Each structure stands twice: as C-alpha cells, then as structure tokens.
Amino acid sequence: MKQVPQITAAQAARLVKDGDTLMAGGFGMTGNPVHLLHALAETTVRGLTYIGNNVGEKGLGGGRLLRNGQIAKAIGSYFTSNPEAVAAAQAGTIEVQLLPQGSLAEAIRAGGAGVGGFFTPTSYGTVVAEGSDVRDFDGTPQVFVRALRADVAFIRAWRADTAGNLVYRLTEQNFNKAMATAADIVVAEVEEIVPVGALHPNEIQTPGAYVDYLVQAHVTLDDLGSSASMESSGRKADDVRLHMARRALAELRAGDVVNLGVGIPTLVADLVGPDDGIMLQTENGMLGVGPSPADGGALDYPVNAGKVPVTALPGSSYFDSADSFAMIRGGHVDVAIMGGLQVDEEASLANWAVPGKPLLGVGGAMDLASGARKLIVMMTHVAPDGSPKVVPACTLPLTARGVVDVVITDLAVFMYPEGRLTLVELMPGATLEAVRARTSAAFVEALR
DSSP states (O other): OOOOOBOOHHHHHTTOOTTOEEEEOOBTTBTOOHHHHHHHHTSOOOOEEEESSSOOBTTBTHHHHHHHTOEEEEEESBOTTOHHHHHHHHHTSSEEEEOOHHHHHHHHHHHHHTOOEEEESTTTTSGGGTTOOEEEETTEEEEEEEOOOEEEEEEEEEEEETTOOEEOOGGGOTTHHHHTTSEEEEEEEEEEEEOTTSSOGGGOSBOGGGOOEEEEOOOOGGGSGGGSOSTTTTOOOOHHHHHHHHHHHTTOOTTOEEEEOSSGGGGGGGGOOGGGOOEEEETTTEEEEOOOOSSOOTTTSOBOTTSOBOOEEEEEEEOOHHHHHHHHHTTOOOEEEEEOSEEETTSOEEOSOOTTSOSOBOTTHHHHHHHSSEEEEEOOSBOTTSOBSEESSOOSOOSBSSOOOEEEOSSEEEEOGGGSOEEEEEOTTOOHHHHHHTOOSOOEEOOO
C-alpha cells in the first residue's frame, strides 16, 4: 500500500515556486487550509495566480498572501468579503478574473478530469461572459468556460490515513474535493492522520491516488474568522426581515428543494421544520439545512452560503461544490430565494455588483438564477439612498435576464402573470400610496 509522506507546513510551502498557480480550498474560512497558506506567507514566493472561491478574510488564509503582495492574479467567485481584496483590485495591484461559483467548481472538476472545458448557460448575457465563445444548444445560448488546473493545490480535510485517503467534515468538502484532482502537486492539511485500515472504504471521499503530501494541523476558532461563532456571523433578524421570510415560506410547497441565498433569504431556514417536507439546499454543499443554532460555530455545525452556522435536519446530506452546482444547473432545485439590488419590468435581476465598487462578487447567483425552476427575490423596496429597486429596466450589471417569478420587499409582493409586473399583495403596515411612490417601474395592480 502506498504511503504518503507526512511533512510540515513549512516544508509544504517550499513546494510552491515564484509564478506558480496555486489552488486553495475552502468556502470562506470553512475547510480552508489556513496553516498551509500561513506557512506560504512566511516565504518570499511572489507572482502567484491564486484559484479559490475567495481570498480568505482580512489577514487570514489567502488574505495573508494578499496582504503580503504575493498574489498577482486571483481567479474565483467571491472576493468582496475581503475588503483588502477590493482595495487591491481598485489599486491595480492584483488582476481579478471572476467566474460564477458553479462555473468555477465545474472548471476545476474538468481540469482534474482532463477535459479542456465546457459550455454552460450560466452568465450568458452578462458582463462576466463578455468576449466568451457562445454556442446554441437546443435553443439555449451557452458560454464556453475553460478548465482550470494548478501547479500546487492546498486543500483541507478532516481525517486522512497514511495512504492519503481523505474524509471531509460537514460542509468542508466545498472546493477541496475537486481541487484534489486538479493540480500537479496536492498537499492535504488534515486534523487527524490514522493508520491504513482505520477508515472504512465506504467513507473515503478522496482516494489517496490524488494526494502527494499530508500535513497534520489542528483548526482553532481563530482560524475560522466570521464563522467561528454565531456572534461573529453578523446575522440580522429583525421583525421586518422575518415578515419577508414568512411570506417567502408561503410560496413553498411540501417536497420542494429550495436554495437560500445570502442575507435575508437565510432567515427562511429558521421557519422550516422537519414536518414541512421542504429540503433547503446551500450551494457550498448541504441539503437539509435547519435553523441556526442558539450558539456555537463552524467547529460544531455546518455553515450556509452566508458562512453562518446552521443545524442539519433529519435526512440531511453533504457534498462538494461541483456536485452542488450540478444539482442546481441540472434542474434539481425547485426554488431559489435570493437577494436583489434591482428587479425590472422584464423580470430581469441585478444582484451582484454594488455601485461604486469593483465587480468582485458574483458568487452562485448566476447559476441559481438560470438553473432553479422558480426564482423568488427578497429585497428592501428602496436602496439606502432612497432610490427605487423595482425599476423599468435594470441599470446595474445583470445576474440573469427574464428569470424572476416573485419579488418580496418590505412593502409589497409582485409577480409576473402573463409576463407583466403585477402588485399582488401589500406587506404588513404598508400602503398602496407608499408602494406607488417608491416604485419607478410600471406595474399592474391586482391586490388579493
């Protein structure tokens, strides 16, 4: 039986050379190979191309490499959560290439499988796809995405045996599982290393053939950043948001598989019980999301797409990001509930580019908007500056065209019967006059 060498984090860091392409697993700081990345930050390596969903948090994980000026280019899905990444992009000290989160996961999986790339409907018609090769498949325009590979991959698993077989914990598979297949050198940072035979073959999620080196390192609360505890998650649950969450829940039916986006939509999970027959999916790799715990953090619980700890309902399952987005793009998610910056008369959605900031945070919204069978958008009725968010035509960069089915704001509920934006309901305490005054889009009134 093959024995995988066990090395230190410092020795692993020396495997990375100037100008290398480095893959780093993790979703936020969950399942993040933080010890390997921090060891690399102690070296003089420069000019890295960094592939990951995000660049850690401020001074944590890849965020430490960024702070040191070691990253020349970042390829990923959501960099907005690290203000230092935003500042670096604005200053032009790093180049950023954005991919929708599902396209990123699939590009890594394709690279690991020896496939040159793939076509996907995700991002068609948006600025992310500008300049891409577009082909028509059965009447659906699809965008070509090239596969991704790396010189070195740093990944995080929970347990390994001495042959390099890996087992992940809860939602910590995320990008780690695919990245383990897609690099010339793969280093797995693990919590525990056990003898060969201690892991049952049924529980092994990454076979040892993919893994070149093991580094044992213990994760602590300090390594988990904003996911360390409920208190640090920044979760907001006031009465107005809870009213919106209850109204969204009323759109769901027993048997639905439902994805909850970040922000207000995550509150729906607190309202769903085991007897409702609704299975909540989070794109970082979980089906069966339950309410948030009263306390605790990512050492105790899985996390959702907002990086907030959640509980698991009976019948829950965990999987990696590539499988998660295959579930989404393949039409196996009945409803997606996500936030919005603008929705227009043509049912188009803009929800990823914040005015006045670099375009650094597409996340999984484009995949979900085009892949879910029904799309519900939850948002405040007006922006912080008082400008309407239900508009004649989106002026912000689009997430997807003509895909919205229901809009729920703090004032009203809109739908699109016969393709026309229609006011169907007022929220508690709202008046028709207030809705008219704060909506710039033309709409039909059909209050129930």
